[in-house]
Amino acid sequence: MESVIETPRGGFSFELCKRNEALRHAGIKFPNPVKTGTTIAGIVFKDGVILGADTRATEGTVVADKNCAKIHYIAKNIYCCGAGTAADTEYTTEIISSDLELHRLSTGRKPRIATACRLLKQYLYRYQGEIGAYLVLGGVDSTGPHLFTIHAHGSTDKLPYVSMGSGSLAAMAVFEDGFRPNMELEDAKKLVRNAVAGGIFNDLGSGSNIDICVITTEGVDYIRPYDEANIKGVRVGDYTYPRGATAVLETTVRKFEVTSETVKTVESMES
Amino acid sequence: RKMAATTATDGYYQFNGPPFSIIDPRINGQISTSPLTHTLRPMVTGSSVLGLTFEGGVILAADTLGSYGSLARFRSISRLYKINDSTVAAGSGDYADFQYIEKLFEYMNIESDCLCDGHVYTPQSMHSWLTRVMYNRRTKINPLWNTVIIGGYHEEKPFLGSVNSLGVAFQAPTLATGFGSYIAQPLLRDAYEKNQNMNEAEGKELLEKCLRILYYRDGRSWNKYELAVITGSGIEITGPHKLEGNWEVASYVSGYD
Numbered sequence: 001m002e003s004v005i006e007t008p009r010g011g012f013s014f015e016l017c018k019r020n021e022a023l024r025h026a027g028i029k030f031p032n033p034v035k036t037g038t039t040i041a042g043i044v045f046k047d048g049v050i051l052g053a054d055t056r057a058t059e060g061t062v063v064a065d066k067n068c069a070k071i072h073y074i075a076k077n078i079y080c081c082g083a084g085t086a087a088d089t090e091y092t093t094e095i096i097s098s099d100l101e102l103h104r105l106s107t108g109r110k111p112r113i114a115t116a117c118r119l120l121k122q123y124l125y126r127y128q129g130e131i132g133a134y135l136v137l138g139g140v141d142s143t144g145p146h147l148f149t150i151h152a153h154g155s156t157d158k159l160p161y162v163s164m165g166s167g168s169l170a171a172m173a174v175f176e177d178g179f180r181p182n183m184e185l186e187d188a189k190k191l192v193r194n195a196v197a198g199g200i201f202n203d204l205g206s207g208s209n210i211d212i213c214v215i216t217t218e219g220v221d222y223i224r225p226y227d228e229a230n231i232k233g234v235r236v237g238d239y240t241y242p243r244g245a246t247a248v249l250e251t252t253v254r255k256f257e258v259t260s261e262t263v264k265t266v267e268s269m270e271s
Numbered sequence: 272r273k274m275a276a277t278t279a280t281d282g283y284y285q286f287n288g289p290p291f292s293i294i295d296p297r298i299n300g301q302i303s304t305s306p307l308t309h310t311l312r313p314m315v316t317g318s319s320v321l322g323l324t325f326e327g328g329v330i331l332a333a334d335t336l337g338s339y340g341s342l343a344r345f346r347s348i349s350r351l352y353k354i355n356d357s358t359v360a361a362g363s364g365d366y367a368d369f370q371y372i373e374k375l376f377e378y379m380n381i382e383s384d385c386l387c388d389g390h391v392y393t394p395q396s397m398h399s400w401l402t403r404v405m406y407n408r409r410t411k412i413n414p415l416w417n418t419v420i421i422g423g424y425h426e427e428k429p430f431l432g433s434v435n436s437l438g439v440a441f442q443a444p445t446l447a448t449g450f451g452s453y454i455a456q457p458l459l460r461d462a463y464e465k466n467q468n469m470n471e472a473e474g475k476e477l478l479e480k481c482l483r484i485l486y487y488r489d490g491r492s493w494n495k496y497e498l499a500v501i502t503g504s505g506i507e508i509t510g511p512h513k514l515e516g517n518w519e520v521a522s523y524v525s526g527y528d
Contacts, residue, residue: 169453
């Protein structure tokens, strides 16, 4: 007996893309995906890695979230900054975090950053760039501190200092000026802060505060916010008028007595 | 006596297109194939230009490369032009258009010299005039494909202004064009905020730093550059200077996963 079983094909189903094109042609307005605009950055310093990010999420030209968290948890010793489509970075990092935890239970070892990198790039490559996740992955494992960038199409780079997002050029300019190998903790924190600040103040897609995450062999220091660079101004004016601001010329008191109360149901005008 | 109609405006080179009859359907009886087109795309281009105001003057910087697409074709050209003793123009974008702008300034100076009345054009007036030229060209859908920075020092006040092919003009204490807006401007702004009154040496050092980082990160930049320092004592165009890169981090890069 032959049964035609449709084995599930892996990868992205592009069927709906045709439908979307047709809808676009018909003039249907599509909602803008929430993008993170973003300046994210990372460096390797003497004791480990430091990741930094701004906190603005944009929906087109509107700021959708003034204080979103772009540094995602992957494992106790591995964190990942995400730029691009907000949902994609959030879910991709969550999925890989889950996979990595299962893997950790299976191996009984502390997870390695290279593993997370492989999982992420193999996942993103499968979707041919349609999952718009641009990541800065960093952490410390048994082989030392490691820092990667991962692009939506699945390419990776392994470097001592990296930046991604619309503010990446401003951040990279700061890194090219100030990065030295084996920096001290406080200098490294300041450098990452300055890089993200460069993006916040010179790129319109980035803004608000600076979050950083310091990962060393001792543990993780997730500092959110590290620098509240854009505090909303305190309202100064008081618009309540004091009694007597308007002169009272005459006072008349009229008492209204309730004589009767009735309840009446009213039919709506439409039949 | 009537003066010859050769005023230093954009009227020097009349871009007369084909006669209107070709495209007028009423004359020809049929609709033309395509509208009139002029400037299509830049050919030989200059990358970023930087400008910075310091205590006592202005410094402009530009590398000496004329790119032909991705080919580093002309590696020793000057993108800085001295207009008069108080003003310098620096151009990025199409180099032929910048040479044309240089010619316009030259003819303007000759005309002014002929009048021989001791009048000197101020940096502000040069910037304003160039803005009118660029805006008019854009309105005729035949732009000069440049972003020009004009730096000057007049009556003990520094001047730094930018004009682009759209006719957008503005002034700021720090300026950068092209890739420089993304990479150098954040660094220039930060340094200027920390110290509004840099001295000449500090200013030169800052611009050199920015040009070096541009050489690292801009795929159409070069490591030879010129500087124009404009102060009360006049204009000093120096160069070409050479930039050395620091590749110490190269040893830390191995593989990609």
